[in-house]
Amino acid sequence: MANVAVLGYGTVGSGVVEVLERNKERILESAGERINVKYILDLRDFPGDPFEDRVIHDFNRILEDSEIEVVCEVMGGTGAAYQFTRQALEAGKSVCTSNKELVAKHGTELLALAAGKHCNYMFEASVGGGIPLIRNIHNSYTAERILAVTGILNGTTNYILSRMEKEHADYHEALKQAQELGYAERNPEADVEGHDTCRKAAILSALMTGREVDAEEIYTEGISGIQQQDFDFACGSGMTIRLLAVSRILEDGRLSAVVAPFMVPREHPLASVGDVFNGVLITGNMLGDTLFYGRGAGKLPTASAVAADVIDCVRNRGRSVMAGWGSGKAEIADIAENERHFFVRTSAEDAERVRKAFQGEKEGASEGSFLDGEFGFFTPVMKEKDFQERCRELGDAIKSRIRLI
């Protein structure tokens, strides 16, 4: 029997306990032994809860109990969660987490600490919820050089964009709907400004490159500037709009990483990932593209991923199997050199002037189309820096600009 402690009895924590309990026969089969929740650490008491006798308030009891092999850190944040994770790993206890913020910020150090102590720091649930992404990169793409990871990694923003697309809701209406349904927080900034996606992109990029990737170095734009008119033009061009994390290895070995709303052609595999779903396209040098698509959040899917990590730790007792990434830092290319098409929206009056400003680049611009007194078109392929400079010159004439994948 393997004893585990769960840190934090909130949504994910109670989900982990529920999954371990409800699927205990299946888990016994997978792990080869029973997995027992010996402690649940929380500040609160839970009178009447079926597991109330496991609830404790002092982390040292977990640390000092040699029977505890695995700790599930599902508290969130980078304060106590960081301290507890360090202490558990130093004591040789494996840690499984859904805490993307902590993984993005201190993953390098915690992975090295785990490796030195022959235990594991696992974080499948930190990216893509229940979609097995990290385990796949680690266990399935072992004979592949991963060239790119392109993903919809945030369910909240994908829900908002899907509502704007399907119901012609404006951004604020769609956000309000998401909040009412519990998909978005009252302060939605971390989601809608792309910070959550950016952290997940940093984790996936680090796994792809084998090096540390600083989330703060990833160029990040959110969706709060997307308007219904953008969707009208997207729709007319056979496209939709998605908040994507786009990471790829450049020919010189540097990493290109950007988080931003993108125009996505309808036939692109990520275009059909709607509502709160997540989808990730992994491009390998032998395999080509593989898409993984499923629930990127939610109590039970996230908890199931944490539980799978716990089982992996138990199966690999005494072995550090989670390679993760090393301590070297990935070199991130400046976004200014990226080349792509851009969608530009302007007023009908400015149409000719604005379109002309983007002519004469490598590949021709699209014809463009007029809609409700506005004009939208795609620029030729051009460098970010040239595009931004042109936009600056045109000033207010540019009503919106969205990259094309």
Place this chain on the structure above:
Amino acid sequence: MANVAVLGYGTVGSGVVEVLERNKERILESAGERINVKYILDLRDFPGDPFEDRVIHDFNRILEDSEIEVVCEVMGGTGAAYQFTRQALEAGKSVCTSNKELVAKHGTELLALAAGKHCNYMFEASVGGGIPLIRNIHNSYTAERILAVTGILNGTTNYILSRMEKEHADYHEALKQAQELGYAERNPEADVEGHDTCRKAAILSALMTGREVDAEEIYTEGISGIQQQDFDFACGSGMTIRLLAVSRILEDGRLSAVVAPFMVPREHPLASVGDVFNGVLITGNMLGDTLFYGRGAGKLPTASAVAADVIDCVRNRGRSVMAGWGSGKAEIADIAENERHFFVRTSAEDAERVRKAFQGEKEGASEGSFLDGEFGFFTPVMKEKDFQERCRELGDAIKSRIRLI
């Protein structure tokens, strides 16, 4: 360094050698040591081939060489491939294969043999080509009870159906196109009659239930009866047609498994899996649905999956990690009890009579529609046996019938 032998230097075999060579630095990182192709077994010689010095003709040299740890069986068939696999496993050498026929037929015995010898029999490449399905079921769904697996598992038939849909090609034209492009064999029966899909369904069903599943007990229908008119009606109803393997665990624990063409609503995740791609939807009791989508065949994707198995064997030297399934047999429910809607196509003259014959069931039939002198509609939810009986009574009046997913 780990030494491996490749049995069969055909398409997949030469792909395995190519992947191990081209990605050797990446593989060194993943496996923790170099992987060296010491022998290539083939009946032929390959003068001028960069690996001609590794080519041998006598399997015993591999068997008797204690340096060989892993054998890649990529010959196909169930004759010599079966004998060589048995002998290698008995000698304690792990075997990795893309041979779905052999896995479906002798997997139970070979898995048990490997377990007894503390080595592994791995077959990631046997289902879904480069899409990591088997490793996911085995390593990622460890805390899940898998309730159902629904998949497009054959690229050839998916290509044919996609051509019929997009180019209004008839079945024979589309098949000919597939043959010209090398997607279909000259004798396409194994693909178009569903046998290939059925073997893969048996492997996935065995992994899902943990018990042996006899492919011959799975009800199987191919696509050779699908006509352009079926696509016209499908299109008019917002649907497409896909050859699916549908396996699910019934409430009483029995397995329901069927391979057949299905009408699939446009918004279903599998509807957008087109051309030669494969897609598999795994339904877990906590995770809900996750879709995996990618190249189900092809030299390098398949070879990459075999190479990933080789790395797994090297990483787990001396440990049998591939649980697979036990020796008990899964009980397969008779398809006659399955309940679903069916699409029925008849002539305009027979419309009223045929439609009436399916009325009065649990849930109302669809209105139906007329198209080019024919009438198509969906029946209410009904049992297979009742549906088939009604069809028998109506005889030639039924021009086609397709299950609805």
